[in-house]
Amino acid sequence: MKISLFITCFNDALFPQTGQAVVNVLERLGCEVEFREAQTCCGQMHHNSGYQKEAIDLVRRFVEVFEGAEAIVVPSTSCTAMIRSQYPRLAKAAGGEALAARVEAIAPRVFEFSEFLIDRLGLEDVGAYYPHKVVYHSSCNSLRALKLGDRALRLLRNVKGLELVELARAEECCGFGGTFAVKNAETSTAMLTDKMRHVLDSGAEICTAGDNSCLMHIGGGLSRQQTGVRTVHLAEILASTDQAAS
Amino acid sequence: MTALDFTARARTSLRDSQLRRNIAKATSTIRAKTARVAGELPDWEALRDAGQAIKRQTMAELDRHLVALEASVTAAGGVVHWARDAAEARTIIVGLARQYQAGSVIKIKSMTTDEVELNPALSAAGITPYETDLADMIVQMAKEKPSHLLVPAIHKNRAEIRDLFLRELDPAAIPGGRLDADPSSLAKAARAHLRAKFLSTKVAISGANFAIAETGSVVIVESEGNGRMCLTLPDVLISIMGVEKVLPKWEHLEVFLQLLPRSATGERMNPYTSVWTGNRAAEARAGDGPQVFHLVLLDNGRSKILADEVTRDTLNCIRCSRCLNVCPVYERAGGHAYDSMYQGPIGAIVTPQLRGFEEAGSLPFASTLCGACQEACPVRIPIPNILTHLRAKVVAEKRQGLGALNGENLAMQAAKAMFDHPTLLAMALAAGRIGQAPLVRDGRVTHLPPPLSGWSLSRDFPALPPESFRDWWAKREPRS
Numbered sequence: 001m002k003i004s005l006f007i008t009c010f011n012d013a014l015f016p017q018t019g020q021a022v023v024n025v026l027e028r029l030g031c032e033v034e035f036r037e038a039q040t041c042c043g044q045m046h047h048n049s050g051y052q053k054e055a056i057d058l059v060r061r062f063v064e065v066f067e068g069a070e071a072i073v074v075p076s077t078s079c080t081a082m083i084r085s086q087y088p089r090l091a092k093a094a095g096g097e098a099l100a101a102r103v104e105a106i107a108p109r110v111f112e113f114s115e116f117l118i119d120r121l122g123l124e125d126v127g128a129y130y131p132h133k134v135v136y137h138s139s140c141n142s143l144r145a146l147k148l149g150d151r152a153l154r155l156l157r158n159v160k161g162l163e164l165v166e167l168a169r170a171e172e173c174c175g176f177g178g179t180f181a182v183k184n185a186e187t188s189t190a191m192l193t194d195k196m197r198h199v200l201d202s203g204a205e206i207c208t209a210g211d212n213s214c215l216m217h218i219g220g221g222l223s224r225q226q227t228g229v230r231t232v233h234l235a236e237i238l239a240s241t242d243q244a245a246s
Numbered sequence: 247m248t249a250l251d252f253t254a255r256a257r258t259s260l261r262d263s264q265l266r267r268n269i270a271k272a273t274s275t276i277r278a279k280t281a282r283v284a285g286e287l288p289d290w291e292a293l294r295d296a297g298q299a300i301k302r303q304t305m306a307e308l309d310r311h312l313v314a315l316e317a318s319v320t321a322a323g324g325v326v327h328w329a330r331d332a333a334e335a336r337t338i339i340v341g342l343a344r345q346y347q348a349g350s351v352i353k354i355k356s357m358t359t360d361e362v363e364l365n366p367a368l369s370a371a372g373i374t375p376y377e378t379d380l381a382d383m384i385v386q387m388a389k390e391k392p393s394h395l396l397v398p399a400i401h402k403n404r405a406e407i408r409d410l411f412l413r414e415l416d417p418a419a420i421p422g423g424r425l426d427a428d429p430s431s432l433a434k435a436a437r438a439h440l441r442a443k444f445l446s447t448k449v450a451i452s453g454a455n456f457a458i459a460e461t462g463s464v465v466i467v468e469s470e471g472n473g474r475m476c477l478t479l480p481d482v483l484i485s486i487m488g489v490e491k492v493l494p495k496w497e498h499l500e501v502f503l504q505l506l507p508r509s510a511t512g513e514r515m516n517p518y519t520s521v522w523t524g525n526r527a528a529e530a531r532a533g534d535g536p537q538v539f540h541l542v543l544l545d546n547g548r549s550k551i552l553a554d555e556v557t558r559d560t561l562n563c564i565r566c567s568r569c570l571n572v573c574p575v576y577e578r579a580g581g582h583a584y585d586s587m588y589q590g591p592i593g594a595i596v597t598p599q600l601r602g603f604e605e606a607g608s609l610p611f612a613s614t615l616c617g618a619c620q621e622a623c624p625v626r627i628p629i630p631n632i633l634t635h636l637r638a639k640v641v642a643e644k645r646q647g648l649g650a651l652n653g654e655n656l657a658m659q660a661a662k663a664m665f666d667h668p669t670l671l672a673m674a675l676a677a678g679r680i681g682q683a684p685l686v687r688d689g690r691v692t693h694l695p696p697p698l699s700g701w702s703l704s705r706d707f708p709a710l711p712p713e714s715f716r717d718w719w720a721k722r723e724p725r726s
Contacts, residue, residue, distance in 0.1 A: 009665065012715045013675055014708055019715035035719050040665040046658060048615060050637030054662045061666070089631070093556075144617035173574050177614025184612060185700030187256045190578040191614075192704060220705030223690060 001120075002032045004069035006062075006110075008079045009041035015212045021239035022075045022113060025126060028241075029117075039065045044082040047090065048178050056094045059087050063102045071120060072110045075235050077211040080112040081145035112142070113235055114151045114210055124154045129242035131161035135204035136234075137195075137218060139211040140173050152210055152234055159237060168198040176217035192221045200227060207231045250586075250601075252608040256579035265401050265580050269393075272400045273571045279512025280568055284624075287508070296501045297625040301562035304494055305552060311459045311492045312543060318462025322524025324539040329486075331546050332362035338542055339364055339451065339484055340371045346482045346538075348449040350374040353382070354476040355466055356453030357395065357565065358486050358544055360587035361600065364451070375451070376443050378472045380436055387414040393581025394589060395567035396510050401580060407432055415439045440472060450480040450536070454487035455564070456502060457541070459494050463523040464541065467506060467516045477520050483536035488544050490552075490561035502564060505624040509566035547600045556635040560595050562625045567592075569619035569629065575612060584609065591619035595632045603640045610636035653697055672714070679710050 003026055007019045026033050043058030062083065066072050074080045084107050091100040117123050136156060142148045156164050175181065175191025195218060199207050207222070209215050212233055219231030259265055284290050304311055316326040329335035339359075343351055351368065353359065353375055365375045365386075377386040381399040385392050388410055392398030399407070408427040412420065419438035425431060452473065456465040464485055466473050477483060493499060507516040525539045551557050570576045570590030581589035586597040586606075594613055598606040610633050619629040645655045664671040685691045690706040693699070701707060 007715045009671075013671075013710065016711055016713060016715035016718055020718060023719075035716070037716060037720075038668060040668055040671060041661075043665075046662065048634055048637070049654075049658065050610075050634070050639075050641035051658050051662075052638040052641075054658065057662070058665055140614070140616040140618075144621055171618075173614050173616035173618070175574070175614060177616070180611065180614045181705075182698055182700040184253050184256065184575075184579075185703045186253070186260050187575055187579045187612075188614070188700075189704040190260050191574050216708060217705060220701075220707060223706040224692070224704060 002034060002070050003116075004034050004036060004066060004072045006039060006042070006066065006072050006074045006079070007035070008074060008076045010079075011075060011212055014216070015233065018075050018212055018233040018235050021233065021235040022073065024239040025117075025128075025235060026073070028239075029121060029123065029126060031121075034069075036065050036069075042079045042082045044079055044086075045178060047082065047086060052090070052094060056090060059090055059095060059103065060099060062087075063099065063106055066106060066110075067102065069106075069109060071116065072106075073113055073116045074110060075113045075210070075233065076213070077112055077139045077142040077146060077148070077209075078213055080110060080115075081141035083107060083110045085145050112146055112148060112210060114155055115146070115148055117155060117238075118151045125158035126155065126238050128159040128238045128240055129161050130159050130237045130240045132206050133163045133165060133204045134206045134208055134237065135165050135167050135199055135202040136170075137167060137174065137199070137207055137209040137214055138170055139209055139214045142210055143171055148210075152208075155234070155238060156208070160242070162237070165202045165204050167202055169194070170198075174214050174218050176214055178213075181217060188217075189221075192217060196221050196225065196227070199229060205229060206237075208234050208237055210234050249604065250597075250606045250608060252579070252583055252585075252612045255585060256583040256612075259580035259583050260578060262580070264403065264406075266578070268401055268403050269580055270577055272397065273577050276397075276512060276571045280509055280571065280622075281512075283508045283512050283514055287504070290508075293501060293504055294624055294626055297505045297564075298562065300493065300498050300501060301625055302559070304492065305490070305558060305561055308489065308492070308552060311494050312489055314459040314494070315457055315462065315492050316543075318459060319457075319464075319524055319539075319541050320462075322462045324462065324524040324541055327540060327542045329362075329542050329544045329546070335362040335486060335542055335544050335546070336364055336367040339486065340367050340373070342482075342484055342540055343368065343373050343449055343451075344371065346449050348373055348447075348482075350376060350443075350447055351449045351451050352376050352378050352443055352447045352476050352480065353451045354378050354453070354473040355455075355468060356451065356486060357392075357587045358453050358488055359451060360392070361546065362486075362544065364486075376447070378440050378443065378476055379468070380433070380470055380472065383436065383440070384410060387411075391582060391585070392587055392589075394570060395565055395587075395592070396570075397567070401582070404429065404432065411435055416442065418442075440475075444472075444475040444479050448480050449482040449484065450476040452476055452483065452485045454485050454491050455506070456499060457487055457492050458496050458499065459492055461496055461523060463496070463521050465499065466518075466520045467503070468518045468520075469511060469513075469516055471518050474518050474520050477522060478535045480536060482538045482540075483522075484540045484542065486542040486544055488546070488561075489548050490563075506564050506566050509564075509568040509622075509624040551599050554635075557595070557599060557632055559627045560592075560599060560632060562627055563592050563596070564625060565592075566624055568622045568624065569627075572618040572622045573613075574616065574618065575614065579612070584612070591629045591633075592627070595629060595636060598636055598640075603636075603643050607640040607643070610634075610640060657697075668716075672716075675710060675714055679712065682710055685709075 047055035
């Protein structure tokens with residue numbers, strides 16, 4: 001199967017290792033990966049911040065770039081949710097009939113990374129090895145917008161050497177929320193503090209998730225407090241093997 | 247008019263350790279209870295669907311249902327008044343209170359009277375309003391504002407309430423001047439204090455949870471029985487309701503009498519459900535209970551909310567407050583941060599629509615869009631979508647004319663330009679890698695300049711890595 005990778009602007013600029021890990025895993029599993037270089041951003045930041053006009057342009061761009069792709073894999077739960085839950089609504093409201101129809105055609109072929117592995121490839125064991133104690137943060141978009149359930153956990157349970165521990169109040173938001181973290185920095189910090197407490201109480205050395213925006217937030221706090229706990233995207237854990245453990 | 251600054255108000259609440267503990271404790275208790283009793287119903291999801299469908303259908307023909315309600319209430323001997331806005335509502339109610347020569351009124355269950363700022367208007371007319379819902383009474387005595395839709399004094403604990411009662415209650419209600427802080431002692435003192443008001447006050451003002459168009463019946467659900475006292479003891483009853491509270495048929499009530507208590511207090515059924523229809527009850531004719539009934543139907547911006555197909559669902563709210571109890575922002579920022587009788591996620595969409603964006607434009611941004619509210623809402627109001635829709639309206643207002651020069655808009659336009667032109671993005675990243683050098687230590691940025699300084703208040707930021715993903719991809723050996 002030929003897979004088109006939507007890296008997302010955020011991962012492209014700040015977390016290239018996540019994209020490399022996705023390519024690594026997919027190719028290891030026998031998929032062919034392509035990268036369409038005209039891709040940029042899904043428009044989530046503009047949409048969530050109230051810049052609807054700009055967001056619509058980015059919807060159009062995404063559709064133009066990815067039209068015709070067999071499967072589009074996205075290593076970000078929030079960008080996947082933007083495309084799948086918001087694009088149809090946005091296109092209908094402001095993009096015209098034609099764009100709405102193109103969005104309808106493309107949206108079902110967009111997959112979040114863990115969802116692609118489990119639902120499309122039918123795999124829970126991808127042959128990974130990661131000898132660390134890990135706690136999983138289920139992002140709000142994974143939990144509520146995409147309803148991905150325990151997919152990431154099923155993948156993690158099949159990683160050799162990995163000890164998976166539970167997170168208290170796992171369903172609660174970490175307090176990121178895009179510009180919320182800057183506009184309402186104090187409230188965001190109060191939420192982050194509680195999330196970090198639960199991460200630390202779990203005893204894990206690594207906190208993982210399917211979205212680097214939550215991880216940048218949680219990880220930024222863990223780093224500031226010198227907790228010694230790191231954040232690592234799920235794809236990077238799955239890319240790690242006993243040949244090349246990271 | 248001063249703008250409501252959620253961020254600054256939250257900052258104050260966040261530092262109040264007593265408040266933080268009171269709210270965290272109370273919301274986690276209610277959360278567990280509501281989850282349990284909602285979960286035990288096999289048809290809970292179907293009930294939610296029904297609730298949403300009834301509300302949506304009602305809103306689609308609201309005008310017709312309101313006219314029907316007016317006819318039914320009138321036929322049952324009540325008098326219906328229409329209030330276009332808060333000022334009209336105040337004029338009507340103060341006028342009625344004067345007409346019946348009330349020196350004081352007792353009040354129950356009405357956030358709508360808070361919305362129209364009725365109490366100050368009554369006081370100005372020389373009429374003393376007494377709140378009789380226990381928590382409303384506490385908030386009124388403390389000269390504060392409610393901090394929770396359903397538990398208005400959620401920010402106060404028992405010890406604080408005891409001190410307040412010692413100061414404010416009728417001394418006759420506290421024999422010997424000794425009062426313990428346990429719930430039954432506090433309730434006993436409040437009961438003695440309120441009983442005297444119930445027996446001596448001739449005019450009552452209430453809200454309404456529902457009003458049935460086909461029968462003209464008005465419904466209030468409550469836990470304490472103080473509402474029942476207000477609704478049955480005085481000679482005159484004046485009820486005010488937002489126009490969205492109407493339900494077309496009696497049979498619709500069944501759905502909401504299940505959804506509401508289970509979502510609100512986690513009770514299978516609320517202790518008191520009062521229903522009255524005009525003043526035609528046998529008791530009224532026999533001279534027992536209200537002889538006169540007035541119903542004020544309040545618009546105050548609701549027609550405008552109804553006219554926008556995205557915001558329309560806002561009106562479906564049954565004020566259960568479940569969205570507050572599951573909201574991580576509410577739990578930390580507290581109800582007073584929303585500066586309104588409507589707090590939490592529902593407040594963040596209701597208040598700006600009622601009071602305008604110039605005043606309440608910070609509220610749609612008081613959310614991480616985590617979606618817990620929508621997931622919990624018994625009538626499935628898509629609060630996050632309404633929030634982003636309102637954000638777009640706030641931004642559109644803000645960037646008119648010279649407002650377009652505000653920093654955020656400029657940053658968003660710059661980002662957009664880069665997303666339109668990947669080469670520009672690559673150039674910006676290259677510049678960023680050089681520019682960030684003075685800020686980076688050990689691969690992290692610990693202090694960001696304004697307007698991003700809020701981030702580095704508590705979080706490091708990762709330094710831009712030496713190459714982007716697309717740089718890496720471009721250099722990669724082609725696969726066969």
